[in-house]
Amino acid sequence: MVAERAHEAQEPAVVAAPTPPIVPSELPEGIVETAEELKRHWYVGSIDQGTTSSRFIIFDGEGNVVAKHQIEFDNLYPKSGWHEHEPMVLLSTVEQCIKGAMEEFRKMGHTKADIRSIGITNQRETTVVWDSTTGEPLCNAIAWPDTRNKALVHELKAREGADTLSQLCGLPLSTYPSSVKLLWLLQNNDAVKQAYEDGRLAFGTVDSWLIYKLNGGAKAEKPIHVTDSTNASRTMFMNLHTLQYDDTLLKFFGIDKTKVQLPRIVPSSSATEFGKVVSGPLQGIPIAGCLGDQSSALVGQCGFSPGQAKNTYGTGCFLLYNVGTEPVISKHGLLTTVAYDWGGDKKPVYALEGSIAVAGAGVKFLMNNLGFITKSEKISELCETVTDSGGVVFVTAFSGLFAPYWIDDAKGTLFGITQHTQRGHIARATLEATCFQTKAILDAMEKESNHKITRLAVDGGMSESDLCMQTQADISGIEVDRPAMRETTALGAAIAAGLATGVWQVLEDLKDVNKNGRKVFRPKISPQQAKKRFAKWERAVEMSKGWVTDINEEFE
Structure with a gap:
């Protein structure tokens, strides 16, 4: 059973009858409107801070994009296996995106007062760490695909109790979770180590960092250092059942919570817990929703019923399957995570997740490293220069292989190259790698649930490619359902904020959101053909193992 949670949350605001005028407490000061006027505007903003870009999008009550601004930023790779971001760049790009989208919004005749919340x-x-006394970052953020902590993971797996951690937190020990990244910093970064000993070390994922800084950071009268349960469930510090930090987990990693300031865990939707923007074009507007990107995409796809699944094709690829209000601990290489948590008397909803490290990153590799294309969106055009992959299989294990394989010692490996091989064949094999791994995750989810998924909702950059989505339908043998408006990750956060501030009252109000113009891809090859293609992929996965023979070799 899901235990009682220590945190409290306000119910979503309930809009009164058309008269008399109402003043919802969570709206910016000075706004007085009737319920009819309140519904007429229905605008919610969404900050979407991703691996390669930041964006700010303003939605209306039907899930349509009204205004948008996006900025790409540099990812840093100082050593092999290292992947970093500058925390202040993440913040500044978000602030610039807010400014850009708000300029567009105002040109349409709107004002800041039309935005209920963000x-x-x-x-x-x-993982971001900063000095709580100054509010400044202590080092670059360690990005989620970073694998510098491989040796540490091997050490941790040998510790007593390692094999029982997933029963508490739903995650296996790997290079992936924030806990191992923080532990690596404590062991290898002198500034972080000293801040920890002094008790001034603040830790958080990107949501915590942005919320902290948007609320004024260390200069605020009462600094806001929080996270929601979807993000906290990715740290390996949170107990899935209580939705609070777990002493057993913290002890395993050797984390003394009196020396590090962990963000307080709150529900994903709240009119008060996340504070307000203190400066800029959105000054005074409440931050009312927070969701980790993959949970947010599930919400944006309105995957509110057990059995619904979505796949987001971004830098990586992430498939979430709604399992309802009781967590299911996987036996087949999947993760268990919090899908969303509306707080109050509502139970949290959980999901099984399959994570693929390389999806759009494979396309970027062809563009940036090999010069195959000049823009990511040209990938389909290159693929269509050939009729198939020409027997080429590309295991894109740039960071090992994630779900459901969890092979740390794999490396990216191309099989089947001949003198006949052209760039188009390798491009097709790159897209197929993501589709094959998605098929493997779908198979694992079927084993966990004893239920075959018959339709997969999709979004993210690679889903723009009709060829990729048709390939996914062919390989998986199921329908692939793509919405016309594919900013579903940002929409999910907007929904969380809107539910907290009266834009929508209940989930039923969202039944028509983002439903128009969806395209369904259906399998065009036989199950036998799909099975044969997948068997070749599985053989390639086996052959890609064991390339990392010395866990420290790539750091020497």
Whole structure:
């Protein structure tokens, strides 16, 4: 059973009858409207801070994009296996995106007062540490695909109790969770180590960092240092049942919570817990929603019923399957995570998740490293220069293989190259790698649930490719359902904020959100053909193992 949670949350605001005028307490000061006027506006903003870009999007009550601004930023790779971000760049790009989208919004005749609230969705696991006395970062953020902590993971797996951790937190020991990233910093970064000993070390994922700084940071009268349960469930510090930090987990990692300031865990939707923006074009607007990006995409796809699944094709690829209000601990290489948590008397909803490290990153590799294309969106055009992959299989294990394999010692490996091989064949094999791994995750989810998924909702950059989505339908043998408006990750955070501030009252109000113009891809090859293609992929996965023979070799 899901235990009682220590945190409290307000119910979503209930809009009164058309008269008399109402003043919802969570709206910016000075706004007085009737319920009819309140519904007419229905605008919610969403910060979407991802691995390669930040964006700010303003939605109306039907889930349509009204205004948008996006900025890409540099990812840092100082050593092999290292992947970093500058925390202040993450913040500044978000602030610039807010400014850009608000300029567009005002040109349409709107004002700041038309925005009820904003939500935040973010890349998960990426670890930020800062000095709580100054509010300044102590080092670059360690991004979620970073694998510098491989040796540490091997040490941790040998510790007593390692094999029981997933029963508490739903995650296996790997390079992925924030806990191992923080522990690596404590062991290897002198500034972080000293801040920990002094008791001034603040830790958080990107959501915590942005909320902290948007509320004024260390200069605020009462600094706001919080996270929601979807993000906290990616740290390996939180108990899935209580939705609070677990002493057993903290002890395993050797974390003394009197020396590090962990963000307080709150529900994903709240009119008060996340504070307000203190400066800029949104000054005074409440931050009312927060969801890790993959949970946010499930919400944005309105996957509110057990059995519904979505796959987001971003830098990585993440498939979430709604399992309802009781967590299911996987026996087949999947993660268990919090899907969303509306707080109050509502139970949290959980999901099984399959994580693929390389999806859009594979396309970026072809573009940036090999010069195959000049823009990511040209990938389908290159693929269509050939009719198939020409027997090429590309195991894109740039960071090992994630779910459901969890092979740390794999490396990216191309099989089947001949003198006949062209760039188009390798491009097709790159897209197929993501589709094959998605098929493997779908198979694992079927084993966990004893239920075959018949339709997969999709979003993210690679879902723009009709070829990729048709390939996914062919390989998986199921329908692939793509919405016309594919900013579902940002929409999920907007929904969380809107539910807290009266834009929507109940989930039923969202039944028509983002439903128009969806395209369904259906399998065009036989199950026998799909099975044969997948068997070749599985053989390639086996052959890609064991390339990392010395866990420290790539750091020497």
